Amino acid sequence: MHRLRAGVVGVGSFGSLHARAYFENPSTELVAVADVDQARSVEVARRYGAKSYTDYEEMYRSERLDLVSVATPDNLHVNPAVKAAEAGIHILVEKPIAMTLEDADRIISSAARNGVKLMVNFILRFDPRYRAAYERVSSGGIGEVVTMWGRRTTLLETARKYGKFSNLLHDVIIHDIDMFNLMSLSEPTQAYCVKVRKACRELGVDDAYLGIVRYRNGAAASFETSWVLPSSSPHWLDARLHIVGTGGAIYIDLQSHGLEVVEDVKFSRPDLSNWPVVGGRLMGNLREAVNHFVECVAGDKEPWPGGADARKALAVVLALSESAETERPVALG
Structure with missing residues (x-):
């Protein structure tokens, strides 16, 4: 079975959970993570057997990703998401989609223009x-x-x-x-x-x-x-x-x-x-959200919620x- 190649941009408290969700999902291979904090990037990458980057654009160029989670701070979602779309990578971005409507529209239009799926992670x-x-x-x-x-x-x-x-x-x-x-x-x-x-x-x-x-x-x-x-x-x-x-x-x-x-x-x-981590595995709403995104990419379905609801x-x-x-x-x- 072909496994989707996954990456994560920003591996702080939320991004590291996304990394774990991809690592534990049998349909994905966590191949790389990127974070401006090199020590944090290296630590998460080692934990899950992935490559470490400090530059997400370099990760996009080098790793042939199918999908990526953008889990940077709220005010830094735009550029990683837009660059992912331009690289043909499907995007799961943490909420909020952006801090302004103008930036939200940049992400939404870039995803549509480049034919990639966009999901915003409202875990409720x-x-x-x-x-x-x-x-x-x-x-x-x-x-x-x-x-x-x-x-x-x-x-x-x-x-x-x-x-x-x-x-x-x-x-x-x-x-x-x-x-x-x-x-x-x-x-x-x-x-x-x-x-x-x-x-x-x-x-x-x-x-x-x-x-x-x-x-x-x-x-x-x-x-x-x-x-x-x-x-x-x-x-x-x-x-x-x-x-x-x-x-x-x-x-x-x-x-x-x-x-x-x-x-x-x-x-x-x-x-x-x-x-929660129960029985040595990540459980709960965040895992279900990531798994839904993976299923949508694999099955060519529209993720829920998309950019319009997030906007x-x-x-x-x-x-x-x-x-x-x-x-x-x-x-x-």
Whole structure:
């Protein structure tokens, strides 16, 4: 069986998981990774028997890749993705697709022009709970969607790590924005948002956002997001989604993953959803997303979600950001 030749650009915390997913997938051969941090590139490459590069363009020229994951920092997705498309390599880019609509359009148009597949990694679409909720909503199981509410709060150390090149809207709550867009079965028309800055003032980023998104079919979504939880929190992520319809409701709660561990000095709720390692193998939503991308490339199918859905989520995020600055609602569409 022909195995697809896979590469990864950016092998930090997320990119190294992509590398592992390709390494463990029987349909792919992880042939190379690239990272500007040479030591990190070498370490991940050695772990999975791949070649190490510090220049992704050199990797593209040398390795005849079939597909690549772009897992660089949020503000550095554009050039690796565009260059991959120009080299004829299918692309899986971590969310957000980009920081601006102009850059998102560059990636989308380059992929289309060069005939390569483009997927953006919104891993909640591969969580069985969110997927089951979407199937119930889209089949009319709870009637017409009336309201949606989402919470996504995480640790202060996340702000210290990711606030250097991104923000809560682009990096964290965009997951729920994508879910709102999907579950609404409609198009966003207006966004309103307020921000709070206290604990993260010295970092130069906001602590929290609270917002509302309205949809063309009359549905409305509200959310709260922050990254100020202390390191002593029993969970690194408190995520929930409520959907109320004219004929029912759906509730998703990821505060507990069904496993609680009590030790002498610690109580924890390990993540069993996103990228847990169980039995020596990577499991969870991220693995399923990577496997879906591989299946689409191998079977010549369109990946889900593609560039259009990622652009829509980004447009809402940018409208929310503008609203938080101006303290006024912002129209969409």
